Amino acid sequence: MPFSSLGLTAELQQAITEQKFKRPYPIQKRVIPAILQGRDLLAIAKSGSGKTAGFTLPLLQLAQSPQPGKRGTLKSLILVPTRELAVQIGEVARQFGRHLSPRVKTAAVFGGVAINPQMVELNGTELLVATPGRLLDLVAKNSVRLSMVTTLVLDEADKLLEKGFQDELERILALLPKNRQNLMFSATFGEDVRQLASGLLHDPLEVAIKEEASEPDLIAQQVYLVDASRKGPLLRYLIKSGDWQQVLVFTASQRRADIVVKKLIANGITAATFHGGMSQGGRTTALDAFKAGTLRVLVATDLAARGIDIKFLPHVVNLELPRSPADYIHRIGRTGRAEAAGIAVSLLCPEDLPHFKVIEKLQGKRLPKIDTAELDLAGY
Known part of the structure; x- marks a missing residue:
């Protein structure tokens, strides 16, 4: 199955070719069409399975749609447990979105660095990757509004919980519109992840990629x-x-x-x-x-x-x-x-x-x- 069969635009397919992706990974085959269709998603897959491209590609495509919301407003929010993962996903999104016209503005925000440059960068951002603590700092400073978010992604959900972000997650969820698409990715599926998924996801597509089956x-x-x-x-x-x-x-x-x-x-x-x-x-x-x-x-x-x-x-x-x-x-x-x-x-x-x-x-x-x-x- 080639990428051309997944419903992605020609501009995104051009970027995929330039990134030397030969064919979709198993998780990409399953999740990209589902995300484009607006379904909630629970994906259990190890790091390295191709999940980052699996959700950034359709999010970039959805961000170009004029509905719902106007261009230049935050539509997609990706929450991650570490600074390094935020930087990585932000870079992946920029590489895949390089040929889109108009561009989808993306940003990655995280703690440990000065907040003022991030406040400036957020102006007009449509796809945001964030660690929970820094996101709440920016919300408190009125630098970002979550009222127009249409898609929420929890990446490395098990690590988010292991690192004690449960309270921050609850505060962020309370700020988001109730009517939204929810995507949850996790390497493991313990009881804490199971409980989070049951309260967050609505009739989700469940995808489990076994290590021996992925590549x-x-x-x-x-x-x-x-x-x-x-x-x-x-x-x-x-x-x-x-x-x-x-x-x-x-x-x-x-x-x-x-x-x-x-x-x-x-x-x-x-x-x-x-x-x-x-x-x-x-x-x-x-x-x-x-x-x-x-x-x-x-x-x-x-x-x-x-x-x-x-x-x-x-x-x-x-x-x-x-x-x-x-x-x-x-x-x-x-x-x-x-x-x-x-x-x-x-x-x-x-x-x-x-x-x-x-x-x-x-x-x-x-x-x-x-x-x-x-x-x-x-x-x-």
Whole structure:
């Protein structure tokens, strides 16, 4: 099924071609026609399934319609749990809407940066991506009105609830028109998400994309057994000996990330951190350099496990395992995207093995382990 069969305009299809989308992902096939038809939607799909394009494309098309509401008024509101996800979706919307005439003005607003420039940017915005707290700040300053919103999107709904945004969500919902389209996307469907969906959605189309059904498994997982004291040298050995040029490394803490970066730089490998202890500007600069290829290694905490879309990222490394097996899936899902193969590497010391067995059980497969005890890491 080509994109041309989904009811999208020629201008949007041109942008899709330029973004090198070969064919719709399974979730896009299901949700794009439903959104264009005005249906409420509940979609359960992991990060990397193509859901962002699945809702931004039809929202851009709907925003061009003269009814309901006038051009230049806020019609589509997308709520997200993190700054990085807001920036990513805003950029996706701008790229897909580049050929629309007239343009659909989009904006992304989030905390951690000055509010005044965002207040100015909101003038005439028709599609807004926002974190809940900053949106309420802007409402309080009369910089944005929600009375004309026709479509509400909750993206990463499970994370919105996990991060404690329930009260903010209720306040925002009370400000929105009762007669609107509601779209809800979540990687998991726990009881809290189920309750939110039951109160929010009206006769929704329910879409569940299983991981094994969405795309061929393009992620090759490699597991190395190593003593804890040799993890750093092994990481540097793999990067240098394999000539890895773009590597996303996950650590368990901000302090650990900072230490890893210092040692990488000391060994001639360009690297930067990406975690919540940095300013928003610092994180944006590091991520932009990493995406552009001028930075070889980005060392992150789980702040980056969801919502960061890096096309054709070849390598992801778990220097330390996440607490949640589900977060392991989200981490390695940063590679193997856009139909490009990728490699996910995990460095395990003996105490990691029981937890990794739980991760293997979640995936339904055992992974071979490579012993590095005899590997000479001197000089790394």
